[in-house]
Amino acid sequence: EVQLVESGGGLVKPGGSLRLSCTASGFTFSNAWMSWVRQAPGKGLEWVGHIKSKTDGGTTDNAAPVKGRFTIARDDSKNTLYLQMNSLKTEDTAMYYCTTQYCSSTSCLYYFDYWGQGTLVTVSS
Amino acid sequence: DIVMTQSPDSLAVSLGERATINCKSSQSVLYSSNKKNYLAWYQQKSGQPPKLLIYWASTRESGVPDRFSGSGSGTDFTLTISSLQAEDVAVYYCQQYYNVPPTFGQGTKVEIK
Numbered sequence: 001e002v003q004l005v006e007s008g009g010g011l012v013k014p015g016g017s018l019r020l021s022c023t024a025s026g027f028t029f030s031n032a033w034m035s036w037v038r039q040a041p042g043k044g045l046e047w048v049g050h051i052k053s054k055t056d057g058g059t060t061d062n063a064a065p066v067k068g069r070f071t072i073a074r075d076d077s078k079n080t081l082y083l084q085m086n087s088l089k090t091e092d093t094a095m096y097y098c099t100t101q102y103c104s105s106t107s108c109l110y111y112f113d114y115w116g117q118g119t120l121v122t123v124s125s
Numbered sequence: 126d127i128v129m130t131q132s133p134d135s136l137a138v139s140l141g142e143r144a145t146i147n148c149k150s151s152q153s154v155l156y157s158s159n160k161k162n163y164l165a166w167y168q169q170k171s172g173q174p175p176k177l178l179i180y181w182a183s184t185r186e187s188g189v190p191d192r193f194s195g196s197g198s199g200t201d202f203t204l205t206i207s208s209l210q211a212e213d214v215a216v217y218y219c220q221q222y223y224n225v226p227p228t229f230g231q232g233t234k235v236e237i238k
Contacts, residue, residue: 037175044218044229044230044231044232045167045175045218045220045229045232046229047226047227047228047229061225063226064226097174097175102180109163109222110222110225110227111163111165111177111180111220111222111227112165112167112175112177112220113177113186115174115175115176116174117173117174118174
């Protein structure tokens with residue numbers, strides 16, 4: 001059974017930093033393309049960014065609102081995905097979900113087949 | 126970025142009746158080389174993460190009841206719940222994965238009338 005468990009959320013002041021973690025189990029994490037998706041309170045879903053598997057280059061890409069502030073990384077030896085968030089703004093307040101992107105034997109796509117329960121980040125003074 | 130627009134924002138349907146949600150993309154999400162529409166639907170119940178229902182616009186994810194169906198092509202898509210059950214109360218989102226960044230509709234809230 002696929003499990004994604006996020007941690008690291010909490011209350012942080014504007015301009016501060018926070019690192020989220022997502023521990024994965026039930027699948028071969030090293031082969032997975034992983035994304036972060038967030039949801040502001042009472043609002044819709046917004047893709048934050050993703051990281052490819054190391055065999056596919058291990059590169060990352062972020063959405064425009066977080067580019068230059070957020071960094072995605074992975075530690076395949078620990079089956080863990082990270083989201084380093086710097087220069088936080090009040091508009092970054094959201095539930096942050098760790099997700100897997102669908103991958104077949106030949107390619108990976110940008111839809112999300114498994115989701116964690118999320119971790120809440122609140123940016124407020 | 127491709128903008129996804131859903132309608133209506135909310136709807137109330139009687140138990141056993143049909144619910145229909147529309148989703149329109151600002152540009153086509155039909156990939157000409159494979160004739161596939163890069164469109165997914167998710168269900169999010171209160172206090173839970175989203176759950177994948179449908180991909181390729183009309184392919185149900187494993188375990189999803191067959192009362193859920195997706196249709197459409199190009200820029201116009203529909204999610205239909207053929208006979209609404211109490212457990213279907215949720216917010217439903219469409220999402221395109223034709224381009225990066227992947228983008229979502231604003232959501233449609235489905236309630237029982």
